[in-house]
Amino acid sequence: MKLVVVGGVAAGASTAARARRLDESAEIVVFERGHHVSFANCGLPYHVGEVIADRSRLLLQTPESLRETLDIDVRIATEVISIDRKKKTVTVRECDTKKEYTESYDKLALCMGAEAMKLPMPGVDLPGVHVLRRIGDMDQIKAQLDAALLAQKAGKRGVVRAVVVGAGYIGLEMAENLHHRGVKVDVVELSDQILPPVDHEIAAPVEQHLTARGITLHLSTAAAAFHTLSDSDGADRVKVELNSGVNIAADLVILAAGVRPSVELAKAAGIELGSRGGIKVDTHMRTNDPDVYAAGDGVETLHPVLPGSYLNPLAGPANREARVAAENICGRDTEYKSTQGTSIVKVFDMVAGGTGATARQLDASGVEYRVIHIHPSGHAGYYPGTAMMHIKVLFSPTDGRVLGAQACGFDGVDKRLDLFAMAIRAGLTVYDLEEQELAYAPPFGSAKDPINMAGFVAANTLRGDLTLWYSQEFPAGIAGARLIDVRTPEEYELWHIPGAENVPLGTFRDAFADWDRAQPVRLYCAVGFRSYLAQRILVQNGFTDVATLSGGSTTFKHVHD
Amino acid sequence: MKLVVVGGVAAGASTAARARRLDESAEIVVFERGHHVSFANCGLPYHVGEVIADRSRLLLQTPESLRETLDIDVRIATEVISIDRKKKTVTVRECDTKKEYTESYDKLALCMGAEAMKLPMPGVDLPGVHVLRRIGDMDQIKAQLDAALLAQKAGKRGVVRAVVVGAGYIGLEMAENLHHRGVKVDVVELSDQILPPVDHEIAAPVEQHLTARGITLHLSTAAAAFHTLSDSDGADRVKVELNSGVNIAADLVILAAGVRPSVELAKAAGIELGSRGGIKVDTHMRTNDPDVYAAGDGVETLHPVLPGSYLNPLAGPANREARVAAENICGRDTEYKSTQGTSIVKVFDMVAGGTGATARQLDASGVEYRVIHIHPSGHAGYYPGTAMMHIKVLFSPTDGRVLGAQACGFDGVDKRLDLFAMAIRAGLTVYDLEEQELAYAPPFGSAKDPINMAGFVAANTLRGDLTLWYSQEFPAGIAGARLIDVRTPEEYELWHIPGAENVPLGTFRDAFADWDRAQPVRLYCAVGFRSYLAQRILVQNGFTDVATLSGGSTTFKHVHD
Numbered sequence A, B: 001m002k003l004v005v006v007g008g009v010a011a012g013a014s015t016a017a018r019a020r021r022l023d024e025s026a027e028i029v030v031f032e033r034g035h036h037v038s039f040a041n042c043g044l045p046y047h048v049g050e051v052i053a054d055r056s057r058l059l060l061q062t063p064e065s066l067r068e069t070l071d072i073d074v075r076i077a078t079e080v081i082s083i084d085r086k087k088k089t090v091t092v093r094e095c096d097t098k099k100e101y102t103e104s105y106d107k108l109a110l111c112m113g114a115e116a117m118k119l120p121m122p123g124v125d126l127p128g129v130h131v132l133r134r135i136g137d138m139d140q141i142k143a144q145l146d147a148a149l150l151a152q153k154a155g156k157r158g159v160v161r162a163v164v165v166g167a168g169y170i171g172l173e174m175a176e177n178l179h180h181r182g183v184k185v186d187v188v189e190l191s192d193q194i195l196p197p198v199d200h201e202i203a204a205p206v207e208q209h210l211t212a213r214g215i216t217l218h219l220s221t222a223a224a225a226f227h228t229l230s231d232s233d234g235a236d237r238v239k240v241e242l243n244s245g246v247n248i249a250a251d252l253v254i255l256a257a258g259v260r261p262s263v264e265l266a267k268a269a270g271i272e273l274g275s276r277g278g279i280k281v282d283t284h285m286r287t288n289d290p291d292v293y294a295a296g297d298g299v300e301t302l303h304p305v306l307p308g309s310y311l312n313p314l315a316g317p318a319n320r321e322a323r324v325a326a327e328n329i330c331g332r333d334t335e336y337k338s339t340q341g342t343s344i345v346k347v348f349d350m351v352a353g354g355t356g357a358t359a360r361q362l363d364a365s366g367v368e369y370r371v372i373h374i375h376p377s378g379h380a381g382y383y384p385g386t387a388m389m390h391i392k393v394l395f396s397p398t399d400g401r402v403l404g405a406q407a408c409g410f411d412g413v414d415k416r417l418d419l420f421a422m423a424i425r426a427g428l429t430v431y432d433l434e435e436q437e438l439a440y441a442p443p444f445g446s447a448k449d450p451i452n453m454a455g456f457v458a459a460n461t462l463r464g465d466l467t468l469w470y471s472q473e474f475p476a477g478i479a480g481a482r483l484i485d486v487r488t489p490e491e492y493e494l495w496h497i498p499g500a501e502n503v504p505l506g507t508f509r510d511a512f513a514d515w516d517r518a519q520p521v522r523l524y525c526a527v528g529f530r531s532y533l534a535q536r537i538l539v540q541n542g543f544t545d546v547a548t549l550s551g552g553s554t555t556f557k558h559v560h561d
């Protein structure tokens, strides 16, 4: 069997590696048009930031190491320029010599990944405007940055400034790493929030954290054009023109506005694409040609919760899709079920991420769902070093299945995201979350872990023990209701929702005797626990329309501030 | 409905709290013989260590706060001394006034927890010999410790020494916290390893870490007796006599040799006990008396993997059992399925823990299982701040169901333990672990997470792609085999298994042509990956008996050192 793999990074190298282990006698050729295989794209921002000081640590394998350990024939700087599916050959061109030749295959694996989006915008090709996808991109950015910082240090010019276009995780990682080097950073984002994998109220605390760190966010704003600018201090800058009218003189512009799958080669060869422009594969990672497989950022996969297929340009899925592709290529029958889009980002001291569907995605797909918000601490509050995290869980109103979850905070966020991710993949319900027995000692969690708490609160809503109202309903949606803040007078004095009256939980049982039991009551406290207690009191005393604010004033502020 | 709860800590307070939320009109009385309710036992060692500086942070609730928010009638310093199940009354005695009275109940919840074991040993009641279970125990230990340290600081006496008897998690937490205060600590443990919830090879690195920190471990050793000792520097010490012949002059002795369920009250009232001496309950947390429920450290519960019922004195289960008990008390039909014994401990910079069954437990129960060992890093190796962790997974040889998992290491151990815990609770298989899509960015994980890796390796053994041999088999079990070290010559030179020949992976394909294909080959490398590659090469070249060392030389050293 002769396997030809196009692309030699996460999906390509993994396909080849797994195929070798399953078939020692196969001939395996990997073509990679770049000069590096099997490198850590995900580490690129951190080398710019000098958090990963040693560039060579990003190069996980070389053609030599893959030859030695796995007997794989890796040809770098060699682009596959066409596929002849009838003859089962590919034509390749050596990038340096321009020499072309053909190579036959029995099985072909398309692992061409994705390209960073270059918006068709005036000035997008200026030397100061960069994308970040490969080692070469990183080297350019770093060289330009190092030079600017050196000049600044020598007193030859002012503060180095950068504009990052796009506030997805790559954009934010670049913002942090540039800031870390001493650069003044502006982030421009078209949407009204950062971080597409999470909903607004989970993005909000991260936005505050970025701003507090001195990063300027331009939300609901587009970069309109880039112009060369010879600045007064002699530095070559780019004038970044925003559609808000703001102009920024930047030394560096990083375009982190998403990626699009590299499908031209496949398309030209008649490989079928999906509805989102990626390569269409079945659950065996097989394209419409039974001898052609595909894996990685270029393919569309099913979703465990949403109908249809999606692009999820993430390293974990790329690696596992590739492993499944290799198994099927080698004659095994293995399925890749779906990609749920689990993603995470470190933003200075904060961590944020999501898994499964967001509210926006569920809305767009017409899938019914319910939502809860909780704000537990990462570990026991009495043990030092923890902080409040913010969790949003989306689940099915009928059977309680977890559909999506998002979180941000400090310690222990990654752990809870992973647990939600496993829950979604295993098809667990919020009732199952109630029963999880997680590792508890004070430095690591709480006797009732945030996962349990999420289960309790969500299941309480399904059992009818807890009725929630949402910050988004304010003010119109609660008109005519009695809005009651059950926190202490001290908390109420500091801040309260306009129009709220204060009935502290401690005095609650003595307070409601003469209230109108038919008037809607909308309760809130800081996170939702005390108002839940108050709700239990009222509903068991004949009140008919009582609801607790999901996530309390904490979520309220994230929605309204 | 009138609910009487005996015991006011994790299980008792939680039962009462949940019952109030479900039944606002219930009369709820909690009797607690101690002076504190609802405190954080789990934080006690850390206040001794002054990591939790403020003692009041351990007191999560007071009788007043429970009255105010939940309308619960908490009576501290009041012991329930008998139960009349016919009359449905309890007799209580006020600890300070000795006044006795009876209180009727409709439903009774037994949440008496457990007591620290005091071994029947000469001198066990000496003032320097302590257990740690309640606030009062902690106060005594801390007072004695503070005084000794003060005297030492004033130059009035020598170094303060402590002996901790028992190397379970409470013992180790005490060892760490005493060490943190500047105490010289010896830990005495009857078993040949520390940490009962994990097997030997996972305990070993933690033992090394303790020793490296200057803590002396006495394994396979019993404390035989304690004697008063008026020491030359004037301090009142305890001479701790070990059965190894060693004597230690200690200022403090902490007995952390396990707990036994507090069942006397229940037993006297004819409440049935289980085979392990705990209160027997059904999955509704109901005892043999339909009006008497029990929850917490005093009860036996089913196990998700092992036959029979077990004592699992842990805070998470206590809290969740209590919640289930309360629901059934209030007329709902809720099941508590099982306790899997998920536990974790911080030991200085290390973290260790386990979930599900250990090999010892599976052996004892005659449950068939397979084992793998892996040593992934907590997050991407190229991102700073990570280290190798050690994971052992036990799974079913028939269907691949995860039966147990243990881990130790530094960053990200708690996360992986929790994921295994969820996998066990959800009945997932090692094939499911292969498919998990966990949150990956360099600071948090790897594109193939340790959970995936565990799934790959375990599933490979079930699919017959990987055959393992185990360090325990050495040397007898591999007699007659060719023992091959596939690491580099440099690694081999530094250390290798006695009798191994060195055939580096990079040269492997050129090496085996004239080997005897029928002779057993036993391969190893540092962790198991390279020897797996070598195994794939050999088996596909006609070798019939090839096996790879599970966990490589890393696990070998943990077993044999």
Ligand SMILES: Cc1cc2nc3c(=O)[nH]c(=O)nc-3n(C[C@H](O)[C@H](O)[C@H](O)COP(=O)(O)OP(=O)(O)OC[C@H]3O[C@@H](n4cnc5c(N)ncnc54)[C@H](O)[C@@H]3O)c2cc1C
Pocket (backbone or CB within 6 Å): A006, A007, A008, A009, A010, A011, A012, A031, A032, A033, A034, A041, A042, A043, A044, A045, A078, A079, A080, A081, A111, A112, A113, A114, A115, A132, A133, A134, A170, A262, A265, A295, A296, A297, A298, A313, A314, A315, A316, A318, B440, B441, B442
């Ligand atoms: C800066 C950055 C940070 C990231 N951080 C994360 C993260 O934290 N977490 C995460 O999950 N993911 C992250 N990712 C995404 C992750 O790197 C990708 O999902 C992963 O690399 C996809 O692998 P792939 O093999 O499908 O595609 P690619 O990595 O794009 O590799 C495809 C390769 O194919 C080659 N190729 C394309 N066409 C041809 C051709 N015709 N002939 C020969 N070669 C060809 C390309 O040169 C390329 O090297 C990050 C990506 C970047 C750029």
Ligand SMILES: Cc1cc2nc3c(=O)[nH]c(=O)nc-3n(C[C@H](O)[C@H](O)[C@H](O)COP(=O)(O)OP(=O)(O)OC[C@H]3O[C@@H](n4cnc5c(N)ncnc54)[C@H](O)[C@@H]3O)c2cc1C
Pocket (backbone or CB within 6 Å): A440, A441, A442, B006, B007, B008, B009, B010, B011, B012, B031, B032, B033, B034, B041, B042, B043, B044, B045, B078, B079, B080, B081, B111, B112, B113, B114, B115, B132, B133, B134, B170, B262, B265, B295, B296, B297, B298, B313, B314, B315, B316, B318
């Ligand atoms: C030092 C220490 C550290 C720990 N660390 C952890 C950890 O990190 N993780 C973990 O999961 N678990 C830990 N635990 C265990 C955890 O604290 C227990 O599992 C939990 O407290 C059990 O709760 P419980 O209510 O069943 O029992 P208990 O906490 O024992 O409470 C029972 C209460 O009942 C009272 N009582 C008994 N009999 C009577 C009577 N006749 N009348 C009136 N009152 C009575 C007792 O005074 C006691 O206060 C730790 C325990 C200790 C002591």
Ligand SMILES: CC(C)(COP(=O)(O)OP(=O)(O)OC[C@H]1O[C@@H](n2cnc3c(N)ncnc32)[C@H](O)[C@@H]1OP(=O)(O)O)[C@@H](O)C(=O)NCCC(=O)NCCS
Pocket (backbone or CB within 6 Å): A008, A009, A010, A011, A013, A014, A017, A018, A021, A037, A038, A039, A040, A041, A042, A043, A060, A061, A315, A319, A323, B373, B374, B375, B447, B448, B453, B456, B457, B460, B527, B528, B529, B532, B551
């Ligand atoms: C480097 C690369 C080629 C490695 O692929 P690989 O050979 O499959 O090896 P990995 O290190 O991923 O380990 C996985 C394999 O090791 C095996 N393994 C891991 N630990 C093992 C152990 N202790 N014992 C036995 N086998 C082990 C696994 O079973 C798996 O093999 P399988 O697929 O045959 O089951 C590929 O992952 C790659 O290119 N990565 C970098 C690019 C990238 O991912 N970029 C994006 C993220 S930054």
Ligand SMILES: CC(C)(COP(=O)(O)OP(=O)(O)OC[C@H]1O[C@@H](n2cnc3c(N)ncnc32)[C@H](O)[C@@H]1OP(=O)(O)O)[C@@H](O)C(=O)NCCC(=O)NCCS
Pocket (backbone or CB within 6 Å): A373, A374, A375, A447, A448, A453, A456, A457, A460, A527, A528, A529, A532, A551, B008, B009, B010, B011, B013, B014, B017, B018, B021, B037, B038, B039, B040, B041, B042, B043, B060, B061, B315, B319, B323
């Ligand atoms: C303090 C103690 C009485 C608290 O019990 P509790 O009232 O059940 O409250 P918790 O803080 O545990 O929170 C759980 C409840 O809050 C609800 N809740 C939590 N966050 C919420 C939110 N944001 N919105 C609405 N409800 C919320 C949960 O649904 C759950 O209620 P339910 O059981 O009715 O579903 C009890 O846990 C205790 O005594 N703990 C200390 C002792 C101990 O555990 N020691 C060992 C460990 S150190």
